[in-house]
Amino acid sequence: xxxxxxxxxxxxxxxxxxxxxxxxDLKASAAEKSPMGVPRARSGAFASVYKMTRGTKAVALKLxxxxxxxxxxxxxxxxxxxxxxxPKKPAxxxxxxxxxxxxxxxxxxxPTLTMEWVKGKSLGEWVREAMEQKKPNTxxxxxxxxxxxxxVLEIQAAQIAHGDLQHDNVMVVGQTPVLVDYDGMCVxxxxxxxxxxxxxxxxxxxxxxxxxxxxxxxxxxxxxxxWVVLVALRAIVADPGLYHRFVTKTENENLLFxxxxxxxxxxxxxxxxxxxSRDPEVREWSKALRESLDRPFKxxxxxxxxxxxxxxxxxxxxxxxWAAIAAETSRLTKSGKKLPPELASAAxxxxxLDELCKAAKLDYPAIATETDALTRSGxxxxxxxxxxxxxxxxxxxxxxxxxxALNARDPRAVRAAFQKPLLxxxxxxxxxxxxxxxATQVExxxxxxxxxxxxxxxxxxxxxxxxxxVLVAGLxxxxxxxxxxxRWAARIAAADEFIKLFNARSAEKALAAAxxxxxxxxxxxxxxxxxxxxxxxxxxxxxxxxxxxxxxxxESHKNDTLLTEAWGDGSALAGCREGDVYVTRVKVAxxxxxxxxxxxxxxxxxxxxxxxxxxxxxxxxxLAGYEHPFADRVKVGAKSVEVLAALKAAVDEPNPxxxxxxxxxxELRATNLDLLVRLDTIDKRLAAEAAAAGRRRKxxxxxxxxxxxxxxxxxxxxxxxxxxxxxxxxxxxxxxxxELRERLTLAKTRSxxxxxxxxxLDDRDMFKLRDLFEKHGPQLERYRPLRxxxxxxxxxxxxxxxxxxxxxxxxxxxxxxxxxxxxxxxENHAAFRNSDRDAVxxxxxxxxxxxxxxxxxxxxxxxxxxxxxxxxxxxxxxxxHGLVSHCLVAVDRARHLAEPAQAEQYMxxxxxxxxHAAEGGGKRLAPPLGATEVYVTVWAVVELGWAxxxxxxxHLGPAAVx
Numbered sequence: 001x002x003x004x005x006x007x008x009x010x011x012x013x014x015x016x017x018x019x020x021x022x023x024x025d026l027k028a029s030a031a032e033k034s035p036m037g038v039p040r041a042r043s044g045a046f047a048s049v050y051k052m053t054r055g056t057k058a059v060a061l062k063l064x065x066x067x068x069x070x071x072x073x074x075x076x077x078x079x080x081x082x083x084x085x086x087p088k089k090p091a092x093x094x095x096x097x098x099x100x101x102x103x104x105x106x107x108x109x110x111p112t113l114t115m116e117w118v119k120g121k122s123l124g125e126w127v128r129e130a131m132e133q134k135k136p137n138t139x140x141x142x143x144x145x146x147x148x149x150x151x152v153l154e155i156q157a158a159q160i161a162h163g164d165l166q167h168d169n170v171m172v173v174g175q176t177p178v179l180v181d182y183d184g185m186c187v188x189x190x191x192x193x194x195x196x197x198x199x200x201x202x203x204x205x206x207x208x209x210x211x212x213x214x215x216x217x218x219x220x221x222x223x224x225x226x227w228v229v230l231v232a233l234r235a236i237v238a239d240p241g242l243y244h245r246f247v248t249k250t251e252n253e254n255l256l257f258x259x260x261x262x263x264x265x266x267x268x269x270x271x272x273x274x275x276x277s278r279d280p281e282v283r284e285w286s287k288a289l290r291e292s293l294d295r296p297f298k299x300x301x302x303x304x305x306x307x308x309x310x311x312x313x314x315x316x317x318x319x320x321x322w323a324a325i326a327a328e329t330s331r332l333t334k335s336g337k338k339l340p341p342e343l344a345s346a347a348x349x350x351x352x353l354d355e356l357c358k359a360a361k362l363d364y365p366a367i368a369t370e371t372d373a374l375t376r377s378g379x380x381x382x383x384x385x386x387x388x389x390x391x392x393x394x395x396x397x398x399x400x401x402x403x404x405a406l407n408a409r410d411p412r413a414v415r416a417a418f419q420k421p422l423l424x425x426x427x428x429x430x431x432x433x434x435x436x437x438x439a440t441q442v443e444x445x446x447x448x449x450x451x452x453x454x455x456x457x458x459x460x461x462x463x464x465x466x467x468x469x470v471l472v473a474g475l476x477x478x479x480x481x482x483x484x485x486x487r488w489a490a491r492i493a494a495a496d497e498f499i500k501l502f503n504a505r506s507a508e509k510a511l512a513a514a515x516x517x518x519x520x521x522x523x524x525x526x527x528x529x530x531x532x533x534x535x536x537x538x539x540x541x542x543x544x545x546x547x548x549x550x551x552x553x554x555e556s557h558k559n560d561t562l563l564t565e566a567w568g569d570g571s572a573l574a575g576c577r578e579g580d581v582y583v584t585r586v587k588v589a590x591x592x593x594x595x596x597x598x599x600x601x602x603x604x605x606x607x608x609x610x611x612x613x614x615x616x617x618x619x620x621x622x623l624a625g626y627e628h629p630f631a632d633r634v635k636v637g638a639k640s641v642e643v644l645a646a647l648k649a650a651v652d653e654p655n656p657x658x659x660x661x662x663x664x665x666x667e668l669r670a671t672n673l674d675l676l677v678r679l680d681t682i683d684k685r686l687a688a689e690a691a692a693a694g695r696r697r698k699x700x701x702x703x704x705x706x707x708x709x710x711x712x713x714x715x716x717x718x719x720x721x722x723x724x725x726x727x728x729x730x731x732x733x734x735x736x737x738x739e740l741r742e743r744l745t746l747a748k749t750r751s752x753x754x755x756x757x758x759x760x761l762d763d764r765d766m767f768k769l770r771d772l773f774e775k776h777g778p779q780l781e782r783y784r785p786l787r788x789x790x791x792x793x794x795x796x797x798x799x800x801x802x803x804x805x806x807x808x809x810x811x812x813x814x815x816x817x818x819x820x821x822x823x824x825x826x827e828n829h830a831a832f833r834n835s836d837r838d839a840v841x842x843x844x845x846x847x848x849x850x851x852x853x854x855x856x857x858x859x860x861x862x863x864x865x866x867x868x869x870x871x872x873x874x875x876x877x878x879x880x881h882g883l884v885s886h887c888l889v890a891v892d893r894a895r896h897l898a899e900p901a902q903a904e905q906y907m908x909x910x911x912x913x914x915x916h917a918a919e920g921g922g923k924r925l926a927p928p929l930g931a932t933e934v935y936v937t938v939w940a941v942v943e944l945g946w947a948x949x950x951x952x953x954x955h956l957g958p959a960a961v962x
Contacts, residue, residue: 004065004066004067004110005063005105005110007041007043007048007063007065009105009106010039010041010048010050010063010103010105011038011039011041013103013104013105014031014039014050015031015039017029017030017031017052019104020103020104020105021102021103021104021112022099022101022102022109023099023102023114025054025057025059026052026059026061026102026112026114028054029052029053029054029059030052030053030054031050031051031052031061032050032051032052032053045065046064046065046066046068046071047062047063047064047065047113048062048063048065049061049062049063050063051117052114058116058117058119059095059114059115059116059117060114060115060116060117061112061113061114062112062113062114062115063103063110063112064110064111064113070197070200071183071200072098072100072111074185074190074197074200075098075111075113076098076100077187077189077190078096078098078182078185078187078190079096079097079098080189081160081187081188081189082095082096082187083097085158088158089158090151090154090155090157090158090160091154091176092151092154092155092176092177092178092179093155093160093178093179093182094115094116094118094178094179094180095114095115095116096113096114096115096182097113097114097115098111098112098113099111099112099113099114102114115180115182118171118173118178118180119173120171120172120173120174120178121171121172122167122168122170122171122172123144123167123168123170123171123172123177123229123255124167124168124253124254124255126144126172127141127144127167127233127236127243127255128247131236131240131243131244131247131248132248136236136240136243138236138237138240140175141233141236141237142233142234142237143175144172144175144177144233145230145233145234145237147175147176147177148177148226148229148230148233149230149305151177151179152222152226152230152303153303153304155179155222156222156303159187159188159219160185160186160187160219161185161186161218161219161220161221161222162179162182162184162185162222163182163183163184163185163186163199163201163203163217163221163222164181164183164184164201164203164204164225165179165203165207165222165225165226165228165229166203166204166206166207166225166229166254167229167254167255168181168204169181170229183200183201184199184200184201184202184203184221186217186218186219186221188219190217191217191218191219196216196217196218197216197217198216198217199212199213199215199216199217199221200217203225204254205259205262205263206228206254206257206258206259206261206262207224207225207228207229207254207257208224208225208262209224209262209292209293209297209300210262210263210293211296211297212224212297214297215297220298220300220302222303223300223301223302223303224289224292224297224300226303227285227289227300227301227303228255228257228289229255230285230303231256231274231282231285231286231289232254232255232256232257233255234279234281234282234285235256235274235277235279235282235286236256237279238277238278238279238282239273239277239278242256242270242273243256246258246270256270257270258270262293265290265293265294271286271290274286274290275287275290288301289301307332307337308332308337308339308340308343310328311325311328311329311332311339311343312343314328315343315346320352320370320373321373323377326377352370353367353370353371353374353381353385353389354382354385356370357385357388357389362388362392362426364391364392364395364396364426365392365396367388367389367392367393368389368392368393368396371389371392371393372393394422395422395423395426395427398417398418398419398422398423399422399423399427399431401413401417402414402417402418402423402431402435403431404417405417405438406431406434406435406438408476409474409475409476410475410476410477411438411439411441411442411445411472411475412438412442412445412477414434414435414438415435415438415439415442418435418436418438420432420435420436423435440471441471441472441475444468444471444472445472445475445477445478445481447464447468448461448464448465448468448472448478448481448485449481451464451481452480452481452484452485455484455488457492457524457525457526458487458488458489458491458492458524459488459492461484461485461488462485462488462489462492464485465481465482465485465486469482469485487521487522490517490520490521490522491518491521491522491523491524492524493517493521494514494517494518494520494521494524495518495521495524495526495527497514497517498511498514498515498517498518498527498531498535499526499527499531501514502531502534502535507578508538508541508542508545508576508578509538509542509545509546511534511535511538511542512535512538512539512541512542512543513542514535515534515535515536515538515539516539518535519535540572541572541573541576541578541579544566544567544568544572544573544579545573545576545578545579547562547566548563548566548567548579548582550562551563551566554627555592555625555626555627556626556627556628557592557593557596557626557627557628557629558627559589560589560590560592560593561593563582563585563586563589564586564589564590564593567582567586570583570586592623592626595622595623596623596626596628596630598619599616599619599620599623599628599630599634600630601619602615602616602618602619602620603616603619603630603633603637606637607674609678609681613636613637613638613640613641613644613672613675614637614641616633616634616637617634617637617638617641620634620637636671636672637672639671639672640668640671640672640675643664643667643668643671643672644668644675646664646667647661647664647665647668647686647690648683648686650663650664651685651686651689651690651693655735656689656693656735657735657736658692658693658696658697658700658734658735658736659693659697659700659736661689661690661693662690662693662694662696662697664690665690665693665694695730696730696731696734696736697736699723699727699730699731700731700736700737700739700740702723703720703723703740703743706719706720706723707743712782712783712784713750713780713782713783714750714751714754714782714783714784714785715784716747717746717747717748717750717751718747718751720743720744720747721744721747721748721751724740724744746779749776749779750776750779750780750783753772753775753776753779753780754776754780754783754785754786756772757769757772757773757776757780757786757793758785758786758789760772761789761792761793761796764796766796766797766799766800766803766831767800767803767831769793769796769797769800770797770800770801770804773793773797799828799831800831802824803828803831803832806821806824806825806832806836807832807833807836810836810839810840810843817840817843817847818882819882819883820882822840822844822882822883822942822944823882825837825840825944825945826943826944826945827945829944829945829946837944837946837947840944841944841947841949844883844942844944844949845949845951847883848883848884848940848942848949848950848951848952849951849952851879852879852883852884852940852951853879853940853951853952853954854876854877854878854879854887854938854940854951854954855876855877855879855954856875856876856877856954856956857874857875857876857877857921857922858875859875860874860875860876860956860957861873861874861875861934861936861956861957861959862875862959863959863960863961864924866926870927870961871924871925871926871927872891872924872925872926872927872934872936872957872959872961873919873922873923873924873925874889874922874923874925874936874938874956874957875920875921875922875956876921876922876938876954876956877921878913878916878921878940883942884940884941884942884951885941885942885943886910886911886912886913886941887910887911887916887923887938887939887940887941888900888908888909888910888911888938888939888941888950889908889909889910889911889923889925889936889937889938890902890903890907890908890909890936890937890938891907891909891925891926891927891928891934891935891936892904892907892928892934892935892937893927893928893930893931893932893933893934893935894935895935896935896936896937896953896955896957897935897937897953898953899950899953900939900950903937904928907928909923909925911923911938927961931961931962932960932961932962933957933958933959933960933961933962934957934958934959934961935955935956935957935958936955936956936957936959937953937954937955937956938953938954938956939951939952939953939954
């Protein structure tokens with residue numbers, strides 16, 4: 001069954017009503033949304049309500065939080081009943097429909113409940129607005145009280161109880177009250193007195209009788225709450241101050257009453273004021289309602305504004321309770337009520353009896369009933385009525401006595417009670433006919449009674465019952481005669497059948513069965529002692545013969561046992577011709593059972609450890625083809641002998657296989673576990689070899705499982721090597737250990753190679769790393785320790801490849817080095833040979849003289865003001881970017897220089913590429929102190945890491961500065 005939806009599931013479904021609902025109106029409706037844009041739920045204990053709108057029409061959609069079959073059945077009953085009422089449905093009730101499969105969540109359908117959305121004010125809010133005006137609108141409240149009476153009477157007429165009448169469940173639309181919330185409603189289908197249902201709602205305590213929770217669901221649940229609402233409305237109309245004192249001032253949320261007014265009425269100030277109300281009807285209603293709080297729930301006065309309703313009910317009930325009628329009449333008279341003429345007449349006991357006795361056709365039962373009721377109430381019966389009443393009672397008593405006798409099926413009592421003149425002309429004709437027929441039944445009973453008293457051989461009694469039984473069958477007295485007649489009929493039939501078989505010398509079975517009937521039916525005078533002796537012998541022989549005949553002829557231990565047990569010592573069939581055919585068969589069966597006993601002893605000895613399986617097999621040979629309980633055990637024994645031989649052969653092989661030995665042990669375990677357990681007592685050496693082979697095979701299997709259990713090859717190899725170290729002593733020198741050799745070798749090779757590669761990586765030995773990786777790389781592709789350091793490996797292997805490539809190019813004599821190549825050499829110069837480094841230095845020097853040489857700028861030198869002095873700016877083109885790391889610039893007052901070492905102290909400056917660019921392609925220089933002209937020399941410098949290479953000097957100037 002699918003999981004019950006959550007409110008989140010419901011909200012998701014409500015986003016797509018066209019696919020969520022079956023109902024066409026709901027399909028075209030939209031759910032009211034919250035500020036967050038999701039369907040807005042009004043949550044309750046067992047359901048949530050959503051407002052669904054289509055155009056101007058809105059409905060309340062109730063979706064349930066959990067399944068409840070009882071509540072669902074009640075909703076369905078209410079829904080069906082309101083539909084059935086159609087136009088007769090009370091105007092105060094709105095549309096209400098229960099759909100067992102109303103909404104789809106996923107692939108399943110769940111129930112829904114829809115009601116018209118009532119737009120109005122609750123009765124409590126409406127009354128508050130009316131009464132808290134500057135001048136309370138008591139006229140409107142009085143009209144509302146009248147409308148309330150009409151509402152309650154209409155739902156009562158429709159046989160409906162709302163179940164929770166209170167201010168919040170009454171909405172006022174315009175000036176009309178409308179009922180909502182039908183969760184506790186009762187309709188006729190839910191009020192079956194034979195199967196009363198529990199209530200699901202008990203109403204607000206301020207509106208309910210304290211005895212309400214103990215009641216079952218009935219149509220009378222609304223009376224008390226209906227009176228409470230009416231009294232509240234009419235009381236505040238009569239005295240608006242009540243509302244201020246008991247509602248406004250106390251912040252009471254109800255119309256007037258509070259729970260304590262119902263639970264503790266003796267201490268209630270409100271009841272004291274209500275019974276003194278200015279409105280006499282309020283006083284009367286309040287008094288009756290207050291008194292009902294001290295009585296059981298069922299004595300709550302029915303909601304009705306007819307003051308004579310109770311009296312009308314009493315006089316309509318037969319027989320009349322004149323004491324109750326008198327009490328109700330007195331109550332009405334004291335309250336100032338005048339009885340209507342027809343009701344006054346019906347309430348006068350003597351007048352009613354007088355009317356019955358003067359009727360053209362006397363109603364004897366009615367006269368008798370009214371007379372009895374008057375007598376019990378202590379009323380005097382007028383003299384002229386007494387003879388008529390006495391005659392009526394006599395006639396009625398006669399009829400009742402005849403009826404009782406007929407119902408008791410006692411024809412003798414019927415005949416004694418029947419007086420036809422008292423019953424003719426008014427009693428039921430069938431009753432008179434049945435009473436007359438009783439006389440015939442009495443005659444038949446007398447004849448049967450006489451026959452039972454002297455039965456003789458019973459044949460006359462049986463015949464008489466066959467003739468007269470149809471007249472008296474079913475009568476209690478006749479039941480005794482019938483039983484006796486049937487007993488004699490059974491004795492006669494049993495005796496006749498046995499004597500016939502006895503005379504015919506019938507088989508034992510037939511005679512035994514016939515005698516059993518005689519014994520069951522009882523003795524008959526025609527059964528002699530000779531008959532009895534023969535019947536008793538047949539009863540002893542018949543079961544033995546039946547048991548022997550029931551044993552199949554198939555040779556088996558079961559059949560032989562049954563046959564010999566049935567035969568016993570043979571005494572039961574001594575002298576019986578039917579038993580002779582079993583003598584030889586019993587002898588052969590006993591011989592086979594003796595052989596089976598020897599087999600049983602062999603099996604028990606083998607199972608106890610004192611015998612052998614071979615002995616079991618030998619003991620079973622004479623019983624070949626014979627069904628017996630040890631057939632499977634013999635097969636196990638034969639198989640055990642065979643498997644034990646195979647195990648011994650496997651152990652005795654030169655350089656035996658542990659797997660073969662263990663497989664033989666497995667077969668022995670599957671064949672005969674008990675034998676395997678006892679193997680140590682049978683052959684200690686064999687048991688020890690078997691146990692050791694099992695341990696070795698387990699270890700071999702553990703080796704075999706490593707590659708399946710672990711995915712990473714490095715972990716597999718570690719496990720293989722560790723397992724070998726742990727089990728080397730156990731496995732070494734055994735035949736099956738060879739299956740591990742290749743995989744162990746691989747594990748060792750890969751582990752050592754991986755360790756060497758990692759060491760080369762740690763040592764930054766790129767050439768050793770390259771050699772190892774070329775040899776073992778494919779095998780170690782998935783090795784995790786190497787994969788974790790793959791970036792380092794790739795980097796170092798890449799460097800090794802580049803070094804090798806550069807060395808090869810240097811060997812050609814025309815390497816065409818780039819700035820990037822030179823940078824690589826500079827950063828990794830330790831990886832190159834001395835000859836390679838010399839070749840690189842020569843190559844750089846040659847480049848500095850050729851395409852990387854420095855070129856004078858235009859102008860090559862310029863004198864510029866510098867405060868009170870001047871400065872010199874030398875310009876040159878820097879062609880060796882990427883190769884040349886910086887330039888050295890020397891200033892001299894007398895000459896150009898050949899080498900940087902010739903420069904004076906502080907007159908040799910470094911010019912970085914950024915300095916050169918910042919000065920517009922040159923370098924600003926300060927002339928030597930006191931110089932009149934300057935000579936500038938520039939050298940390009942390449943830092944190789946192991947050496948520094950200077951390019952040829954570029955001479956700029958001289959320039960005059962004095």
